[in-house]
Amino acid sequence: MRSPLPVRDGVGATRLHVPMSGPWPTVSAYMAERFFHLDPERLLSRFDHGEIVAYDGSALTRDTPLGAEEFIWYYREPPIEVEIPFDLEIVHHDDDLLVVDKPHFLPTTPAGKYVQNSALVRLRRDFDNPDLTPIHRLDRATAGLLMFSTRPQTRGAYQMLFQDRAIEKVYEAVSARPADWTGSFPQTVRLHIEKFRGQVCVVVDSEREPNSETLIELIGQSDDVIHTLLRPHTGKMHQLRVHLASIGIGILHDNLYPVLTDEQPDDHDRPLQLLARELRFVDPLSGRPREFVTRRTLQYAPR
Template sequence: MGMPSPLPVRDGVGATRLHVPLRGEWPTVAAYMVERFFHLDPERLLVRFDRGEIVARDGSPLARDTPLGAEEFVWYYREPPVEGEVPFAIEVLHRDDDLVVIDKPHFLPTTPGGRFLQNSALVRLRNLLDNPELAPIHRLDRATAGLLMFSARPATRGAYQLMFERRQVQKVYEAVSARPADWDAAAYPLVYRNHIVKHRGEVRVRVEPDREPNSETLIEALHADDRVVHTLLRPHSGKMHQLRVHLAALGLGILHDGFYPELLPEAPDDFGRPLQLLARELKFVDPLTGVDRVFTTRRALDFAPAGS
């Protein structure tokens, strides 16, 4: 059970919680935060204390001179970034008292982060359905489109989260890759495994070939033409960037992937060249009702070969 926020959801966005050390070289909580957020104007941050915008666990505002050690956690609302519009809508495929399933477009992150706040699936959905208790049960990369599930209320959230932890959800994706010169459809289906590690501060994951595999994907060939290959992907595990890494390792790097096999320089979003990866299907036994559930995307990959 997460620590409840003393601040309500505002405009679809929950307050941010910050852990503050109980001891250290900083005389005050404010001094710690000024150093922690060194990229911000210090006076602008201190003014937020003066306005009562940074609060303790009981909701009481902290002052500039609140000593270090007085509070271990503080809450505040992120100042809205200057964010460009993601000009694609989410589509609600299913909604009941406990579960919401949407079709997420490319370029829209699952949750707020970095330069995206209002332009995130969570915030858009909270505002659309007027439900501040919505929370994602799993996540998709910002670049990936397709099925995304949200819990509608905290009382039943754990049951759905447990399904993913226990790998009781069958997930199917599809991807389009540039056709390699040595493409051999007869080699598929195949199961690919490796050991994936995400290091703090690095945008890409690393593969450690000498360690026991911790990721596994069944890859099937759907269709190919002289330009591209369309594959169906059934991940058994859910490591970060797993499908992108596995296809790149097989010489099938996904079209328009700026991370794998090579990390390309950061560039503005090109809405005409979305990552060709789609969360196609989710299948599971509902933990509350015991009913079989199957959800299928209504989206398609723009660069898939004809006949797919």
């Protein structure tokens, strides 16, 4: 369902599903109850200024009755953001594809308190392209290669690469070396990982058939750290972080696995030591092999 509002400052409008019946006399009354944490008068003023619209772009009023529209669109009020002082690096750009090197701490898409400070919004502004869309995602804490579609006409072809597992992804990580570490490489980790609504971390279910798989190889090590190469066969949420933690070498500076710690302000001197290092695939448009390699390195990797 295409938004009737254009992308503004790199950010698309939000679509809200409104019940067609219920105890609310108007759409504005429903929104006031749903978004109870907002100032109701400020919300009503947005109706008065024509900032909340229907599918055809017509403005709703504070008196629009419930049931008049099933979907409405509006721009979220931007949060007050802390600037993330790291830049994206352009690795490749053509008519269909944009590949960038994402820094640690920068989210792929707007989320929570990060909107303008997201890779998507920055790139939409920089390239003046509201059609720019991520083909896959990296965690905010993870650095490395990230692919974007530059136009909707060819987007599906690149998205199918990930859906069909026709793209080779390679990561690297640095883990603290436990004093009693006796593991060996290469080894393949297979686990059943599940994400439940409302939970920050995924859950591992040892009783169920594995749905995630990663080949882990050794790059190097020292007395303090282990540097590994990761070849995921699947793409479950937090898969690499969970797999390394499951064999006793959780990624350095990971605040989620193996133990969830209290949220703290970003410490830019202690980024998660996980890097999306390589992407390889056969281009679905040209049929030619393509390979992209990050220019970034992990600062705690043994030298």
